[in-house]
Amino acid sequence: MAQQNSSGAALMERYRSAIFPAVAPYYPDQPLVVDRAKDQELWDADGKRYLDFFGGVLTVSVGHCNEEITSRTIEQLQRVQHTSTLFVNEIMVEVAEKVAALTPGALQKSFFTNSGSEADETAILAARCYTGNNDVIALRHAYSGRTLQAMSLTAHGNWRLGNVIDPHIRHARSPYTYRTPLDLSPQEVVDLCIADLEELIATCTNGRIAAFIAEPIQGVGGYIVPPQDYFGRVAPIIRAAGGVFISDEVQTGWGRTGDHWWGIEHWGVEPDIMTFAKGMANGAPVGCTTASAEIADALPGMTFSTFGGNPVTMATALATIEYMERNQVQANAAVQGTVLREKMEDLEAEFDFIGEVRGMGLMQALEIVQPGPERQPDADLAARIMSEAREQGLLIGKGGLHGNVIRVAPLLNVDDATMQEGSELLARAVTSAAG
Numbered sequence: 095m096a097q098q099n100s101s102g103a104a105l106m107e108r109y110r111s112a113i114f115p116a117v118a119p120y121y122p123d124q125p126l127v128v129d130r131a132k133d134q135e136l137w138d139a140d141g142k143r144y145l146d147f148f149g150g151v152l153t154v155s156v157g158h159c160n161e162e163i164t165s166r167t168i169e170q171l172q173r174v175q176h177t178s179t180l181f182v183n184e185i186m187v188e189v190a191e192k193v194a195a196l197t198p199g200a201l202q203k204s205f206f207t208n209s210g211s212e213a214d215e216t217a218i219l220a221a222r223c224y225t226g227n228n229d230v231i232a233l234r235h236a237y238s239g240r241t242l243q244a245m246s247l248t249a250h251g252n253w254r255l256g257n258v259i260d261p262h263i264r265h266a267r268s269p270y271t272y273r274t275p276l277d278l279s280p281q282e283v284v285d286l287c288i289a290d291l292e293e294l295i296a297t298c299t300n301g302r303i304a305a306f307i308a309e310p311i312q313g314v315g316g317y318i319v320p321p322q323d324y325f326g327r328v329a330p331i332i333r334a335a336g337g338v339f340i341s342d343e344v345q346t347g348w349g350r351t352g353d354h355w356w357g358i359e360h361w362g363v364e365p366d367i368m369t370f371a372k373g374m375a376n377g378a379p380v381g382c383t384t385a386s387a388e389i390a391d392a393l394p395g396m397t398f399s400t401f402g403g404n405p406v407t408m409a410t411a412l413a414t415i416e417y418m419e420r421n422q423v424q425a426n427a428a429v430q431g432t433v434l435r436e437k438m439e440d441l442e443a444e445f446d447f448i449g450e451v452r453g454m455g456l457m458q459a460l461e462i463v464q465p466g467p468e469r470q471p472d473a474d475l476a477a478r479i480m481s482e483a484r485e486q487g488l489l490i491g492k493g494g495l496h497g498n499v500i501r502v503a504p505l506l507n508v509d510d511a512t513m514q515e516g517s518e519l520l521a522r523a524v525t526s527a528a529g
């Protein structure tokens with residue numbers, strides 16, 4: 095385990111006495127104290143260098159302190175920092191126009207906030223106002239954030255703090271093909287999920303719903319990828335019940351899944367609302383809900399977000415999006431994601447504790463299990479792999495209901511050499527954790 099210098103240890107002591115303990119860092123025995131970062135690399139307080147294959151949870155999308163982006167942030171910071179939405183700032187309109195141009199179909203109007211939780215919450219509010227219905231269907235194993243409503247949408251027991259839950263949110267079965275009660279084929283899993291969704295609407299709602307919200311690939315859930323036809327079968331059921339389809343692109347957006355800008359495009363469904371945050375502004379706090387004009391116009395009265403659409407955040411988002419477009423990061427995610435995936439599949443062939451490799455583009459996971467037919471989640475081994483990776487100088491993440499899924503998400507502009515180095519370090523980490 096990495097040693098921490100005295101300033102790092104002292105900082106952790108202050109952290110523990112000053113910060114809510116629920117804000118729990120990775121590596122609980124020796125949390126990593128970040129000193130600085132540049133492009134694909136990060137250095138801790140001891141001067142140790144790491145390759146960043148997690149990007150602060152898929153948020154640093156195109157490189158730490160990316161000069162092109164940072165210079166525009168600074169420029170805006172020196173021009174005007176804050177206006178609130180009570181005055182109009184052009185750059186917010188520019189970002190909204192850009193989002194409308196890049197998103198599919200009728201999606202046209204945006205509302206900016208500061209986080210994914212707020213973006214999802216705004217989407218639910220808009221859907222309820224538009225449809226006049228209250229009930230919302232989310233998926234088990236979903237993660238939507240930390241506001242009360244976002245926690246209600248979330249379906250991981252340990253992320254639902256306080257038990258203060260919106261009673262109009264119901265959870266349908268997730269198409270988690272690796273873990274089903276019976277040994278079902280992917281097609282049978284979809285059939286089961288569809289039957290469950292129909293029964294949920296028939297039994298737990300009055301038949302009329304406001305919305306269905308889902309992540310195209312469940313992120314915190316452990317990169318759960320649905321079978322190809324799942325969302326295509328869900329959409330007509332939702333619309334027949336009067337609901338709108340919300341695609342939570344907080345993790346899967348902006349080219350992350352490869353080839354397309356949006357995760358949902360892989361499944362051929364056109365959503366009525368999309369939400370973004372994380373990678374949209376390369377680390378600046380942003381939330382964005384984008385909807386058709388009809389839905390956006392249905393929000394009655396007034397709403398306001400002090401920092402939503404803040405000119406500095408908007409300048410950073412615009413610079414990030416322009417960088418992404420110019421560098422075609424969705425194409426890079428497909429190419430580099432294939433290299434990473436091959437390496438992970440080699441590891442799966444070698445180690446029987448890797449139950450499944452799954453993901454798309456630069457969003458790839460290893461589900462770690464105890465070998466054998468039961469496939470019991472092995473969270474301890476996953477934690478060892480995380481620590482070994484850190485020791486090797488590689489930052490990765492974990493997730494899944496049981497904390498047994500290793501999540502690997504290199505930055506979207508990762509190049510060949512960095513991918514090569516990172517894949518090697520991952521292989522070394524898995525090998526040493528196995529030993």
Ligand SMILES: Cc1ncc(COP(=O)(O)O)c(C=O)c1O
Nearest residue numbers: 209210211237238239313344345
């Ligand atoms: C899919 C998804 N939606 C929403 C959120 C909430 O975003 P935030 O933490 O910015 O509130 C997250 C955060 O991880 C997420 O992964």
